[in-house]
Amino acid sequence: MAKSNRNAHPLPEIYDRPGFQIRRAHQNSVSVFLETLKPFDLTPTQFGALTMVSRWGPVSQIDLARSLGFDRSTTALVVRLLVGRRLIARMADPKDRRKFALTLTPAGRKLLEGCRTAAEQARLALLAPFSKAEAAEFLRLLRRFNAAFDGVSRAPPVVQATAGELVAKGKNKPTGKAIKTRLVNNKTSR
Amino acid sequence: MAKSNRNAHPLPEIYDRPGFQIRRAHQNSVSVFLETLKPFDLTPTQFGALTMVSRWGPVSQIDLARSLGFDRSTTALVVRLLVGRRLIARMADPKDRRKFALTLTPAGRKLLEGCRTAAEQARLALLAPFSKAEAAEFLRLLRRFNAAFDGVSRAPPVVQATAGELVAKGKNKPTGKAIKTRLVNNKTSR
DNA sequence: CTAAAATCGTCATACGTATGACGAATAGGC
DNA sequence: GCCTATTCGTCATACGTATGACGATTTTAG
Numbered sequence: 001m002a003k004s005n006r007n008a009h010p011l012p013e014i015y016d017r018p019g020f021q022i023r024r025a026h027q028n029s030v031s032v033f034l035e036t037l038k039p040f041d042l043t044p045t046q047f048g049a050l051t052m053v054s055r056w057g058p059v060s061q062i063d064l065a066r067s068l069g070f071d072r073s074t075t076a077l078v079v080r081l082l083v084g085r086r087l088i089a090r091m092a093d094p095k096d097r098r099k100f101a102l103t104l105t106p107a108g109r110k111l112l113e114g115c116r117t118a119a120e121q122a123r124l125a126l127l128a129p130f131s132k133a134e135a136a137e138f139l140r141l142l143r144r145f146n147a148a149f150d151g152v153s154r155a156p157p158v159v160q161a162t163a164g165e166l167v168a169k170g171k172n173k174p175t176g177k178a179i180k181t182r183l184v185n186n187k188t189s190r
Numbered sequence: 191m192a193k194s195n196r197n198a199h200p201l202p203e204i205y206d207r208p209g210f211q212i213r214r215a216h217q218n219s220v221s222v223f224l225e226t227l228k229p230f231d232l233t234p235t236q237f238g239a240l241t242m243v244s245r246w247g248p249v250s251q252i253d254l255a256r257s258l259g260f261d262r263s264t265t266a267l268v269v270r271l272l273v274g275r276r277l278i279a280r281m282a283d284p285k286d287r288r289k290f291a292l293t294l295t296p297a298g299r300k301l302l303e304g305c306r307t308a309a310e311q312a313r314l315a316l317l318a319p320f321s322k323a324e325a326a327e328f329l330r331l332l333r334r335f336n337a338a339f340d341g342v343s344r345a346p347p348v349v350q351a352t353a354g355e356l357v358a359k360g361k362n363k364p365t366g367k368a369i370k371t372r373l374v375n376n377k378t379s380r
Numbered sequence: 381c382t383a384a385a386a387t388c389g390t391c392a393t394a395c396g397t398a399t400g401a402c403g404a405a406t407a408g409g410c
Numbered sequence: 411g412c413c414t415a416t417t418c419g420t421c422a423t424a425c426g427t428a429t430g431a432c433g434a435t436t437t438t439a440g
Contacts, residue, residue, distance in 0.1 A: 014241050014258075018316045018325075019219040019234050021332035024259050026216040027397080028339035029209040030426095034398095044209050045426065051204050062388060068204075069214050074427050076389065081425080098388040098435050126208045129338035130331070135208075138331045141324060142211035148319035149218035217427080220396095224428095235396065252418060264397050266419065271395080288405050288418040386437070396426080406417070 029126055036122040040115040045070075047119060049078050050104065050112045053088055058101035060093065069150075087111060219316055226312040230305040235260075237309060239268050240294065240302050243278055248291035250283065259340075277301060 014020050033044045042050070045068075052067045053059060059067075065075035079102065082088040087108035093099040104112065127135040204210050223234045232240075235258075242257045243249060249257075255265035269292065272278040277298035283289040294302065317325040 014238055016329070017313050018329060018332070019223055019312070020238065021329060021336060022212070022215050022219045023234065023396095024336045024340075025212050025332055027259065028336060029212045030397090032339065033209055043425070044213065048204055048210065060388075069217065070426090071428055072389070073391085073429080076391095077426080096388085096436070100389080122209070123207050126335075129335055134331060134334075137327065138335070139206070139208060139211060141320070141328045141331065142208070142215055144319055144324075145316075145328070146211060146214045146218060149222065150214075213426095220427090233395070250418075260396090261398055262419070263399080263421085266421095267396080286406070286418085290419080382440090384437100384439080386435100388435080389433095391432085392430090394428085398424085398426105399422105401422090402420085404418085404420105406415100408413100408415080410412090 032125050033122045036125065037115055037118050040111060040118065042111075042115060045078055046082060047115070049075075049082060050087060050108055053102050054104050054109065054112055058091070058093075058103050060096075060099040061102065062099070064102060082108070222315050223312045226315065227305055227308050230301060230308065232301075232305060235268055236272060237305070239265075239272060240277060240298060243292050244294050244299065244302055248281070248283075248293050250286075250289040251292065252289070254292060272298070 030044055033047075037043075037047065048068050049064060052064055056063065056067065061075050061079055062072055064070075064079070065072045068075070070078070079088060079090070083090055085107075086105055089103050089105050089108075090100045091103070093101045127138075130138055220234055223237075227233075227237065238258050239254060242254055246253065246257065251265050251269055252262055254260075254269070255262045258265070260268070269278060269280070273280055276295055279293050279295050279298075280290045281293070283291045317328075320328055
């Protein structure tokens with residue numbers, strides 16, 4: 001308890017905090033992506049959205065959100081932007097009028113196809129600092145980290161895709177709760 | 191080239207992208223921090239700024255920015271917010287009238303001191319998914335990742351603090367360049 | 381079948397973060 | 411001592427991201 005913080009330690013312990021390093025990693029990864037994808041004018045978020053819409057045929061915003069781990073209002077903004085660029089088309093879902101059905105426009109398909117190489121380049125650039133084994137370990141640890149906190153939030157992450165359906169954690173009625181509060185409440189409140 | 195994307199692969203390769211996992215990790219780490227520090231109403235960013243100002247006595251915004259890896263306009267916003275909350279005081283620097291000298295107010299000092307325990311709790315919570323060895327490895331890999339991309343940007347990261355001075359990469363005249371373009375241009379352009 | 385609960389998308393608001401441009405001030409070369 | 415290049419802080423703008431609230435709709439309990 002003695003405030004033995006003799007500052008022989010030149011740098012504050014901020015740099016040892018996982019959150020700090022993760023934030024920096026995020027900055028860097030976004031930077032690299034933007035740089036590499038500059039000809040296509042796509043952010044990682046937009047790329048993710050396009051990719052998901054491409055895979056899940058007509059999909060609702062909420063399902064898109066869950067697949068990417070976004071909040072639904074975040075998703076609304078991204079979708080609006082992409083619709084504005086005529087990369088995504090929005091139609092009313094006749095089955096459920098609360099929903100929109102999102103699909104790629106031809107332009108969207110073309111753009112996504114066109115940036116495949118660049119996207120792969122970005123991925124490789126991000127793993128370049130590592131040996132092959134380290135890269136695998138890095139991803140493994142990130143996944144473990146995220147799995148531990150994928151929790152209760154307005155942006156519950158996807159678990160698996162059984163067929164053509166998105167299934168989100170805790171959405172199945174059988175077990176009811178039980179997966180509820182896993183470790184920490186993921187609700188980002190401010 | 192043959193579009194052999196037979197979607198036996200249910201989930202798109204998005205989840206294998208380091209950027210995606212890093213983004214999720216960032217989301218989660220911010221979430222945990224906010225939750226844990228809720229009584230103090232501090233974001234990770236604000237906490238970092240307060241901590242740095244606390245350590246570097248009177249410091250300019252630009253040095254604060256460098257120490258945290260922020261852009262200087264980002265820093266201006268955070269500082270404004272903290273000044274608004276009377277946690278940070280801003281005085282004109284008599285030596286260089288372009289600069290402000292930032293210090294903690296008594297309230298700032300008290301708040302920072304008060305949230306020490308919570309901040310440590312947050313740090314531990316973030317490392318909880320890992321064994322001790324994994325946690326160390328996680329941090330090591332994150333540092334290696336960031337070191338590889340800490341490059342040329344408006345927010346060049348700090349290298350070391352020699353005594354009471356902040357030293358930023360590439361700012362020393364001796365070697366001149368040589369550390370310049372390390373691997374990728376870190377400039378985040380949109 | 382009806383009333384309550386859950387779901388979907390939106391809005392307002394707030395913070396984090398960056399770029400590009402700009403004015404004020406300082407530092408360096410000559 | 412100047413003129414120029416650099417540095418510092420700010421602004422406008424843009425995107426990412428979340429919360430809380432709300433209306434429209436659908437689902438579910440009785």
